[in-house]
Structure formats: C-alpha cells, structure tokens
Amino acid sequence: METTAHETARTGGARPRTTRQRTAILETLGRQEDFRSAQQIHEQMRSGGASVGLATVYRNLQTLAEAGQVDVLVTDEGESIYRQCAATVHHHHLVCRVCGRTVEFEAPQVETWTREMAASHGFTAIEHTMEIFGLCPEHSDGEDPQNPDGAAAEASA
Amino acid sequence: METTAHETARTGGARPRTTRQRTAILETLGRQEDFRSAQQIHEQMRSGGASVGLATVYRNLQTLAEAGQVDVLVTDEGESIYRQCAATVHHHHLVCRVCGRTVEFEAPQVETWTREMAASHGFTAIEHTMEIFGLCPEHSDGEDPQNPDGAAAEASA
DNA sequence: GTAATTGCAAAGGATTTGCTCTGGT
DNA sequence: ACCAGAGCAAATCCTTTGCAATTAC
Numbered sequence: 109m110e111t112t113a114h115e116t117a118r119t120g121g122a123r124p125r126t127t128r129q130r131t132a133i134l135e136t137l138g139r140q141e142d143f144r145s146a147q148q149i150h151e152q153m154r155s156g157g158a159s160v161g162l163a164t165v166y167r168n169l170q171t172l173a174e175a176g177q178v179d180v181l182v183t184d185e186g187e188s189i190y191r192q193c194a195a196t197v198h199h200h201h202l203v204c205r206v207c208g209r210t211v212e213f214e215a216p217q218v219e220t221w222t223r224e225m226a227a228s229h230g231f232t233a234i235e236h237t238m239e240i241f242g243l244c245p246e247h248s249d250g251e252d253p254q255n256p257d258g259a260a261a262e263a264s265a
Numbered sequence: 266m267e268t269t270a271h272e273t274a275r276t277g278g279a280r281p282r283t284t285r286q287r288t289a290i291l292e293t294l295g296r297q298e299d300f301r302s303a304q305q306i307h308e309q310m311r312s313g314g315a316s317v318g319l320a321t322v323y324r325n326l327q328t329l330a331e332a333g334q335v336d337v338l339v340t341d342e343g344e345s346i347y348r349q350c351a352a353t354v355h356h357h358h359l360v361c362r363v364c365g366r367t368v369e370f371e372a373p374q375v376e377t378w379t380r381e382m383a384a385s386h387g388f389t390a391i392e393h394t395m396e397i398f399g400l401c402p403e404h405s406d407g408e409d410p411q412n413p414d415g416a417a418a419e420a421s422a
Numbered sequence: 423g424t425a426a427t428t429g430c431a432a433a434g435g436a437t438t439t440g441c442t443c444t445g446g447t
Numbered sequence: 448a449c450c451a452g453a454g455c456a457a458a459t460c461c462t463t464t465g466c467a468a469t470t471a472c
Contacts, residue, residue, distance in 0.1 A: 125446055125451060147436075161454045166437060168452090186343030186461080187436070202383050211386050218375055222397050226359055229368050230402035238395040240379050245387035282426060282471050304461075318429040323462060325427095343436080344461065428469065438459070446451080 124171070132158045133168050134192075142208030143181055143189035143201075181239065204244035281328065289315045290325045291349075299365030300338055300346035300358075338396060361401035 124130065136153055144152070150165040169190050172178040179193045181201070193199070195212050198219070202211040218238065226234045281287065293310055301309070307322040326347050329335045336350045338358070350356070352369050355376075359368040375395065383391045 123451090127446075127452060129453065145436085163438080163455075164453050170437095182339055182341055182343055184339055185436095186339055186345070188343070202386055202388060204388070205390070211388075213382060215378070215382070218378065221372070221375065222395075225370060225372070226397050226399050229359060230405070231359060231361070231397075231399035232405040233362070234397060234399040236395065236397040238379075238393065240383050240388075240391060240393040242383050242388035242391040248387065248389040284427065284471070286428070302461085320430075320463080321428055327463095342460095424470105424472095426469100426471080429467095430465105432463105432465085434461105434463070436460090436462105438457105440455105440457085442454090444451105444453070447449095 124175075129158075129160045129164050130168055132160060133165060134172075137172075137178060137190065137192040140191060142210055143179075143191045143203065145187050145189050149190065200238045200240070202240045202242065204247060205241050206243060206247040209244045209246075286315075286317045286321050287325055289317060290322060291329075294329075294335060294347070294349040297348060299367050300336075300348040300360065301365070302344050302346050306347070357395045357397070359397045359399065361404060362398050363400060363404040366401045366403075 132153060133149070136149055136156075136158075140149075146166050146169050147162070149169070150160065150162045153160050153165070169178065169180075169188075173180045173190065176196065177192065178190050179201075181189050181191075183189060191210060193212055195214070197214070199212050199214050202213060203209070215238070222236050223234055289310060290306070293306055293313070293315075297306075303323050303326050304319070306326070307317065307319045310317050310322070326335065326337075326345075330337045330347065333353075334349065335347045336358075338346050338348075338360075340346060348367060350369055352371075354371070356369050356371050359370060360366070372395070376393075379393050380391055
C-alpha cells in the first residue's frame with residue numbers, strides 16, 4: 109500500500125499534523141452528542157463559517173476512526189456515521205431514534221456470552237456489533253409504542 | 266408460501282406474480298447457506314444459465330426483505346447482503362468472515378438484558394441489532410486466502 | 423386485455439482517489 | 448526545505464429509477 113522510506117520507526121508511526129481543518133473537525137466532533145454522517149459534519153462546519161473540503165472531512169474521519177478516536181456506525185442505508193465517544197474501550201450504544209441522543213454502555217456479560225457461544229461453534233477471532241435503538245425519555249411520553257419505523261437505525265438530528 | 270390460492274386483497278397483501286425470474290431468485294436463495302450480496306446472487310444466477318437483470322434481482326430482494334422472507338445485513342462497507350433464514354422469529358447471526366458460513370442463534374438473555382438496560386435509561390420502544398463475526402472452524406487456523414487482512418475493522422460499537 | 427414486472431441504461435448518492443498546491447514542523 | 452495534508456473534480460461502487468417491451472393472470 110504505502111512504501112514509506114522515511115519512517116520514524118515508531119509503532120503506528122503516523123503523527124497527525126495539527127492543521128486548521130483537523131482541529132476544526134475535532135472541535136465539531138467534540139460538540140456533537142449524537143452520531144452524524146461525514147456530509148452532515150461537513151455541511152455543519154461550513155455553516156459555521158469554516159472552510160473545509162468534503163474529501164478532507166472524509167479523510168480525517170477515516171483516520172480518526174482507525175485511530176480509535178471516534179466511533180463509526182453504519183446505518184441500514186449504508187451510510188457511515190461518526191461520534192466522538194467518551195469511552196476509549198470497547199462499548200456499545202443506546203441511540204434515540206428521534207433525536208439521536210446516545211448513551212454509551214458496556215456489557216461485559218454480553219461480551220462473555222457471545223464469545224462463548226461463538227467458541228462453542230468452533231469460531232475464533234470473534235468480533236461483534238450490537239446497537240440498541242429506542243426512544244429516549246424526552247421522546248417517549250405519549251408516543252406510540254409501536255413505531256412505524258421498523259428496524260430503522262437512523263440517527264437524524 | 267407456495268400455495269396457489271386466490272387471495273382477495275384483504276391481508277393488505279400485494280400478490281406477487283409468479284415470474285420466471287422471481288422463482289429463480291427464490292430458488293437460488295434456497296441453496297445459499299451464507300449471506301450474499303445482490304450482485305453476487307445475480308452473477309451466480311447468470312453463471313447458472315439463468316437470464317435475469319441486475320435491477321430485477323435488486324427489486325426482488327428488496328421485496329422479499331420487506332416481506333420478511335429474507336434477512337438483510339449491512340456490511341461495514343455499506344453493502345447489503347441477503348440470506349434466507351430458517352428461523353422466522355427474531356434471531357441473530359454468527360458469520361464467518363472468510364466463507365460467510367452462517368449460524369443462526371437466539372439469545373433470550375441478551376434480549377432481556379438489553380431491554381432492561383435500555384429501560385433503566387428511560388428508553389422505550391426498544392429495538393436492537395447484534396451480529397457476531399469470526400472465523401469458522403475451517404478457516405480458523407490458516408490465513409485468509411482472500412482477505413490478507415486478519416484484523417477486520419469491524420464497526421464495533 | 424390490463425397492469426405488474428422485466429431490462430437496460432442512465433441517474434443517484436456516498437465515498438475514494440489522482441494530482442497539484444499549501445502549510446506544518 | 449520536505450512531506451503530510453488539503454482541495455477539487457473525476458472516478459468508483461452499490462443501488463435506484465425511467466420507460467418501453469413483456470408477460471402473468
């Protein structure tokens with residue numbers, strides 16, 4: 109992929125440069141408490157007066173995601189949405205279908221259980237995804253318990 | 266589901282016409298024991314001698330998915346993959362990252378736990394997704410012949 | 423006979439990539 | 448100065464859609 113001749117012999121030796129755009133993106137992410145798509149973030153930044161290219165936003169989000177600095181989710185429409193999470197360890201999300209508000213949580217027992225279950229089938233190198241969607245307290249009152257939106261996994265704001 | 270009966274439009278059901286293509290698609294799905302993308306299915310059908318348009322495959326898979334006759338998963342690359350599952354009730358999947366071999370399973374305790382957890386945060390109308398990926402027994406030891414990328418970047422959450 | 427279905431091919435939408443220019447360090 | 452990073456547009460990829468020709472019923 110990349111044959112870097114000049115490489116600081118450092119593990120994962122990518123040292124991110126502090127550019128105006130990168131800073132702005134991180135700052136924007138810091139304000140979000142919900143998941144947003146790259147395009148939404150880009151548009152939001154522009155509205156806020158920042159001058160950033162869409163490709164740059166995509167590239168940075170990708171980098172940040174790989175670095176584990178942001179969490180990524182893929183909606184059922186195949187769109188990637190990002191969020192800067194407080195937790196740095198493996199965790200899951202409880203997302204409000206209406207406002208996108210997100211609660212992070214850990215589920216040690218689920219981790220254990222899935223691992224055992226998978227192992228019992230002879231599977232290794234196990235990984236998993238788990239997301240919970242619902243209506244947050246603010247959007248629960250008097251709402252229809254049967255949401256017309258089937259398995260919608262949209263986090264629109 | 267193959268009863269050739271005269272159904273009055275009562276059960277809110279649109280009556281799908283029995284076309285050569287639709288039949289072929291269903292038959293192909295019946296043979297699969299793993300998740301496949303629309304394009305893969307289409308190609309496979311063509312290789313098998315069937316003459317079907319890609320759009321038709323997409324349209325039918327969409328219809329079948331809505332009807333609950335097939336399960337859909339969205340990969341981390343945003344591609345939709347389909348599979349005709351044995352279980353008709355809510356269930357999850359344990360999928361091999363190499364060959365796609367899939368094991369269906371139920372996880373009542375997880376269902377319960379997530380429900381309680383979400384409720385404790387005041388959330389209602391709870392729904393969730395959970396998929397497990399790994400390497401099946403056959404692909405656990407050796408390397409991945411197609412994906413020289415052992416550690417997949419699963420959108421863990 | 424009539425309307426649903428098919429089939430291209432063109433259109434869409436999200437994300438990536440080539441290449442040049444800019445700006446950190 | 449040097450090279451990672453930014454920008455923009457063209458290029459990809461998957462999926463959807465418009466519309467005439469088919470075909471099930």
